[in-house]
Amino acid sequence: xxxxxxxxxxxxxxxxxxxxxxxxxxxxxxxxxxxxxxxxxxxxxxxxxxxxxxxxxxxxxxxxxxxxxxxxxxxxxxxxxxxxxxxxxxxxxxxxxxxxxxxxxxxxxxxxxxxxxxxxxxxxxxxxxxxxxxxxxxxxxxxxxxxxxxxxxxxxxxxxxxxxxxxxxxxxxxxxxxxxxxxxxxxxxxxxxxxxxxxxxxxxxxxxxxxxxxxxxxxxxxxxxxxxxxxxxxxxxxxxxxxxxxxxxxxxxxxxxxxxxxxxxxxxxxxxxxxxxxxxxxxxxxxxxxxxxxxxxxxxxxxxxxxxxxxxxxxxxxxxxxxxxxxxxxxxxxxxxxxxxxxxxxxxxxxxxxxxxxxxxxxxxxxxxxxxxxxxxxxxxxxxxxxxxxxxxxxxxxxxxxxxxxxxxxxxxxxxxxxxxxxxxxxxxxxxxxxxxxxxxx
Amino acid sequence: xxxxxxxxxxxxxxxxxxxxxxxxxxxxxxxxxxxxxxxxxxxxxxxxxxxxxxxxxxxxxxxxxxxxxxxxxxxxxxxxxxxxxxxxxxxxxxxxxxxxxxxxxxxxxxxxxxxxxxxxxxxxxxxxxxxxxxxxxxxxxxxxxxxxxxxxxxxxxxxxxxxxxxxxxxxxxxxxxxxxxxxxxxxxxxxxxxxxxxxxxxxxxxxxxxxxxxxxxxxxxxxxxxxxxxxxxxxxxxxxxxxxxxxxxxxxxxxxxxxxxxxxxxxxxxxxxxxxxxxxxxxxxxxxxxxxxxxxxxxxxxxxxxxxxxxxxxxxxxxxxxxxxxxxxxxxxxxxxxxxxxxxxxxxxxxxxxxxxxxxxxxxxxxxxxxxxxxxxxxxxxxxxxxxxxxxxxxxxxxxxxxxxxxxxxxxxxxxxxxxxxxxxxxxxxxxxxxxxxxxxx
Numbered sequence: 001x002x003x004x005x006x007x008x009x010x011x012x013x014x015x016x017x018x019x020x021x022x023x024x025x026x027x028x029x030x031x032x033x034x035x036x037x038x039x040x041x042x043x044x045x046x047x048x049x050x051x052x053x054x055x056x057x058x059x060x061x062x063x064x065x066x067x068x069x070x071x072x073x074x075x076x077x078x079x080x081x082x083x084x085x086x087x088x089x090x091x092x093x094x095x096x097x098x099x100x101x102x103x104x105x106x107x108x109x110x111x112x113x114x115x116x117x118x119x120x121x122x123x124x125x126x127x128x129x130x131x132x133x134x135x136x137x138x139x140x141x142x143x144x145x146x147x148x149x150x151x152x153x154x155x156x157x158x159x160x161x162x163x164x165x166x167x168x169x170x171x172x173x174x175x176x177x178x179x180x181x182x183x184x185x186x187x188x189x190x191x192x193x194x195x196x197x198x199x200x201x202x203x204x205x206x207x208x209x210x211x212x213x214x215x216x217x218x219x220x221x222x223x224x225x226x227x228x229x230x231x232x233x234x235x236x237x238x239x240x241x242x243x244x245x246x247x248x249x250x251x252x253x254x255x256x257x258x259x260x261x262x263x264x265x266x267x268x269x270x271x272x273x274x275x276x277x278x279x280x281x282x283x284x285x286x287x288x289x290x291x292x293x294x295x296x297x298x299x300x301x302x303x304x305x306x307x308x309x310x311x312x313x314x315x316x317x318x319x320x321x322x323x324x325x326x327x328x329x330x331x332x333x334x335x336x337x338x339x340x341x342x343x344x345x346x347x348x349x350x351x352x353x354x355x356x357x358x359x360x361x362x363x364x365x366x367x368x369x370x371x372x373x374x375x376x377x378x379x380x381x382x383x384x385x386x387x388x389x390x391x392x393x394x395x396x397x398x399x400x401x402x403x404x405x406x407x408x409x410x411x412x413x414x415x416x417x418x419x420x421x422x423x424x425x426x427x428x429x430x431x432x433x434x435x436x437x438x439x440x441x442x
Numbered sequence: 443x444x445x446x447x448x449x450x451x452x453x454x455x456x457x458x459x460x461x462x463x464x465x466x467x468x469x470x471x472x473x474x475x476x477x478x479x480x481x482x483x484x485x486x487x488x489x490x491x492x493x494x495x496x497x498x499x500x501x502x503x504x505x506x507x508x509x510x511x512x513x514x515x516x517x518x519x520x521x522x523x524x525x526x527x528x529x530x531x532x533x534x535x536x537x538x539x540x541x542x543x544x545x546x547x548x549x550x551x552x553x554x555x556x557x558x559x560x561x562x563x564x565x566x567x568x569x570x571x572x573x574x575x576x577x578x579x580x581x582x583x584x585x586x587x588x589x590x591x592x593x594x595x596x597x598x599x600x601x602x603x604x605x606x607x608x609x610x611x612x613x614x615x616x617x618x619x620x621x622x623x624x625x626x627x628x629x630x631x632x633x634x635x636x637x638x639x640x641x642x643x644x645x646x647x648x649x650x651x652x653x654x655x656x657x658x659x660x661x662x663x664x665x666x667x668x669x670x671x672x673x674x675x676x677x678x679x680x681x682x683x684x685x686x687x688x689x690x691x692x693x694x695x696x697x698x699x700x701x702x703x704x705x706x707x708x709x710x711x712x713x714x715x716x717x718x719x720x721x722x723x724x725x726x727x728x729x730x731x732x733x734x735x736x737x738x739x740x741x742x743x744x745x746x747x748x749x750x751x752x753x754x755x756x757x758x759x760x761x762x763x764x765x766x767x768x769x770x771x772x773x774x775x776x777x778x779x780x781x782x783x784x785x786x787x788x789x790x791x792x793x794x795x796x797x798x799x800x801x802x803x804x805x806x807x808x809x810x811x812x813x814x815x816x817x818x819x820x821x822x823x824x825x826x827x828x829x830x831x832x833x834x835x836x837x838x839x840x841x842x843x844x845x846x847x848x849x850x851x852x853x854x855x856x857x858x859x860x861x862x863x864x865x866x867x868x869x870x871x872x873x874x875x876x877x878x879x880x881x882x883x884x
Contacts, residue, residue: 024713027530031706038695038702039682045691088469240481249487253480255751260480264473271466298743302751305744309697 030320033059037316052312053319057432060323068327086400087276090314092266095277097311098182099284100303103171106179107285113368113379114180117387118187119219121360122158126195128356129349130154136348140341145416148199152405155195156424157353160185161395161432169390177383181390187223189277189397194219196401223278226269230279233265234286238294247296254299255306258291322399326425342419346426353392353427361388393431398424472762475501479758494754495761499874502765510769528842529718532756534708537719539753540624541726542745545613548621549727555810555821556622559829560629561661563802564600568637570798571791572596578790582783587858590641594847597637598866599795602627603837603874611832619825623832629665631719631839636661638843665720668711672721675707676728680736689738696741697748700733764841768867784861788868795834795869803830835873840866 037059041052107114133150169178194215237258240246246253262283269279292300361384369378379387402424406417479501483494549556575592611620636657679700682688688695704725711721734742803826811820821829844866848859 021713023526023530024709028706028709028713031702031709035699035702035706038699039686039688042686042688042691042695084465088465244481244484246481246484249484251747252751252754253484255747256755257477257480259751260473260477260755264470264477267466267470267473271463271470298747301740301743302747305693305697305740306748306751309694309701309744309748312694313698313702 029063030317033063033320034313034316037320041316052316054433056316056319057323057429060320061326063320064324064327067324086318087270088267090318091277092263092280093307093310093314094318095186096262096266096280096284097307098186099281100288100307101171102182102285102288103175103179104285104289106175107183110176110179110183112371113364114183115187116364116368117180117184117360119191119223121184121364122188122191122195124360125353125356126154126158128154128359129157129352132352132355133349137345140345145420149405149416149420151199152196152401153349153420155192155199156398156401156405157349157394157427158188158195158356159192159394159397159401160188160391161393161397174386176379177386177390180379181387184387184391186277186281189275191219192397192401194222222274225272226274226276226278227282229269229272229274230265230282230284231286233261233268233279234283234289234291237261237287238290241291242294247299251296251299251302254295255302258287258295258303259307262287322395322428325399326429342422342426345419346423346430349423349427350430353394353431357388357391361391392434394424394428395432399428471505472759475505475762476755476758479762483758494758496875498758498761499765499871502762503768505762506766506769509766528760529712530709532760533719534705534722535749535752535756536760537628538704538708538722538726539749540628541723542730542749543613544624544727544730545617545621546727546731548617549625552618552621552625554813555806556625557629558806558810559622559626559802561633561665563626563806564630564633564637566802567795567798568596568600570596570801571599571794574794574797575791579787582787587862591847591858591862593641594638594843595791595862597634597641598840598843598847599791599836599869600630600637600798601634601836601839601843602630602833603835603839616828618821619828619832622821623829626829626833628719628723631717633661634839634843636664664716667714668716668718668720669724671711671714671716672707672724672726673728675703675710675721676725676731676733679703679729680732683733684736689741693738693741693744696737697744700729700737700745701749704729764837764870767841768871784864784868787861788865788872791865791869792872795836795873799830799833803833834876836866836870837874841870 037052037056040055040059044055130151130153133153134147137145137150169181171178241254241257246257262280265283266276266280269276292303295303365379365384365387372378402421406420479494479498482497482501486497572593572595575595576589579587579592611623613620683696683699688699704722707725708718708722711718734745737745807821807826807829814820844863848862
């Protein structure tokens with residue numbers, strides 16, 4: 001009996017140390033690759049064709065190839081892409097930092113245009129892509145996809161990637177375009193959440209006026225409550241830090257409190273089924289406007305740089321991850337029996353994204369220009385082209401949504417679903433690579 | 443078929459959103475409790491009887507009671523204590539920051555004494571506790587425990603808690619004692635790792651000279667290679683940042699690189715089965731001595747405060763976690779059939795810890811004093827008592843080791859093992875609470 005227990009414990013020890021071991025190996029690899037990305041990104045800083053995110057994407061792809069070869073084609077990634085991990089840990093610091101560092105004056109001056117683009121524009125894009133997908137894909141033989149799937153495709157490819165936008169447009173060089181495109185991306189998230197929830201709850205066969213009204217009411221509720229939650233968290237942190245004079249004893253407490261309350265606002269929004277991105281974005285704005293001025297001088301320097309650093313690490317990690325995951329052999333095997341079809345579908349989707357975006361950028365810019373008196377405030381045709389082009393990127397948000405819809409915990413067995421996943425990855429890789437040419441237009 | 447797929451997807455969506463939901467709830471609760479700990483810790487700052495860690499421990503206990511009542515006695519914690527989580531995420535920032543902020547002059551002046559305490563002292567303590575446990579427990583009826591288990595108990599209760607020490611002694615008030623007790627805790631970790639590995643690999647029935655020599659050689663190898671790895675990582679980061687002048691383009695890259703390379707050194711040490719604590723501690727020392735002087739001014743402020751903040755959050759989280767886990771109903775049910783026995787065992791273990799520590803602090807202090815010429819450098823009897831008392835705390839490291847040895851992924855079914863877990867928790871709670879009275883001696 002005694003020996004049995006020992007054997008049991010040893011076996012347990014070996015087992016647990018093995019599972020521990022593989023996670024230790026993958027963490028080591030990821031951290032080492034992150035360091036490599038940072039150093040390479042620094043060395044390539046002056047090169048206008050590549051930047052940190054493209055470097056990370058390419059390093060991720062190369063690592064995927066190496067792993068694929070060493071495991072003899074079994075797997076290309078160390079971690080399975082998990083949308084939980086993405087939404088819970090990677091996205092909040094990126095969006096919070098964007099709100100924290102945004103130029104508030106520029107942002108609020110264009111608030112109406114941003115909301116118009118983010119809400120109405122996303123809806124137009126969603127309908128264009130969904131209708132196009134129904135019209136084209138239903139005539140092709142790509143497995144079992146129904147109306148719900150086509151609408152989901154519309155929602156997935158209407159979700160712009162605010163993270164990529166941050167990498168392409170620069171706040172200091174083109175403040176108007178930056179605030180328009182990035183602001184649109186943030187509002188777009190709220191619209192996407194409403195769309196996704198609506199698609200899961202509504203009966204798709206009976207669409208009438210009440211459904212549409214319900215949908216609109218839902219959107220307004222979500223938009224307002226998410227914003228209010230973010231503003232409230234920001235103000236609460238400012239009040240606590242000022243009233244209790246937290247910095248009197250230790251600056252670390254101030255920084256920790258700001259970090260934790262920002263994260264809490266995001267998680268609370270997720271808990272209440274609101275748009276966490278919208279909440280944490282507004283929390284960042286309020287914190288930089290009020291809380292930041294109540295903390296000690298060293299906390300100001302620390303928060304400004306620490307938030308930027310965390311966001312920077314999360315972004316690099318994200319691109320590394322997407323690059324490594326792109327070669328996932330399982331989905332490609334399912335989709336690769338007719339390689340031409342996969343390429344065809346990706347091209348059609350890219351075309352639909354282009355058309356869907358053009359269908360709202362130009363008309364809505366025209367509408368927005370009607371309300372402006374000064375010609376300086378109007379959006380020129382050249383700027384409209386840049387907005388159209390810069391927002392084309394589909395990034396990790398699209399991938400996360402596609403995985404959520406078409407796979408079960410990272411794996412898929414259905415032909416049609418596998419094709420949709422590989423097409424999403426192709427569109428994301430292609431649009432990210434191509435969109436980085438946008439600075440050449442500017 | 444089409445409907446089946448939809449039903450499947452909806453089911454999947456519901457399932458994944460449920461698992462997602464529970465983790466979102468627990469993250470919300472933990473972050474909110476962390477904020478509460480920070481605010482309460484600030485309000486109680488002037489009170490010398492409680493501090494942040496005790497506050498976190500008590501809040502954790504109270505939350506455990508509330509959860510126990512709301513789940514009707516099913517569970518007291520939201521997350522199962524996982525030693526992976528502890529060793530991979532919580533410990534590295536705490537130990538790195540300790541190395542980063544340590545007073546290097548004081549530390550290296552007492553280096554020999556620290557090594558003596560950490561290496562020889564831990565061995566003396568280990569043998570005392572193991573022999574005591576064999577002598578006393580084998581006469582009591584507490585389930586199936588063999589020699590390996592008793593030796594493991596010796597190792598578990600010889601692991602001092604360097605995190606707690608940081609909370610009790612203050613570097614500015616008592617620099618000599620701080621560097622002695624904390625330094626001992628760091629070296630102690632290397633000894634514990636060797637002990638644990640040795641216990642798992644050696645045949646316990648044949649202990650002769652070669653085994654002992656093997657053991658000593660192992661310790662020297664581990665100590666030297668861990669230290670060298672830490673020093674090398676620190677120097678490499680300094681070289682890269684200086685040579686490539688990373689700060690030229692962005693200060694965020696400098697901070698990110700320092701953070702990532704420190705973490706990489708810890709994970710590499712874990713990968714190579716070295717002592718990660720020792721490695722990251724020396725990495726912190728080298729980084730604060732070389733790398734820190736090569737970065738831009740704002741990076742200096744940022745790293746100093748950001749590392750302290752991360753360490754602070756990790757510490758608070760840890761105590762919250764231990765407090766919440768202490769009420770785990772499963773282990774108490776197994777152990778509670780004879781409540782008197784559990785209390786008896788805890789008292790015996792506490793007594794053994796006291797004796798085991800006294801058995802090396804006073805003799806080794808005497809030896810150390812023989813080598814010092816100036817009477818100012820000698821350790822007075824009063825200081826010896828403080829060292830003896832301050833190092834009594836057994837903390838999260840002991841709990842992690844006990845869980846590793848006596849449970850299988852957080853659950854246990856054996857009577858003897860359950861008693862050992864509950865006794866460890868009792869000893870940790872009691873010693874942490876009592877040891878915070880140590881400032882009264884000073």
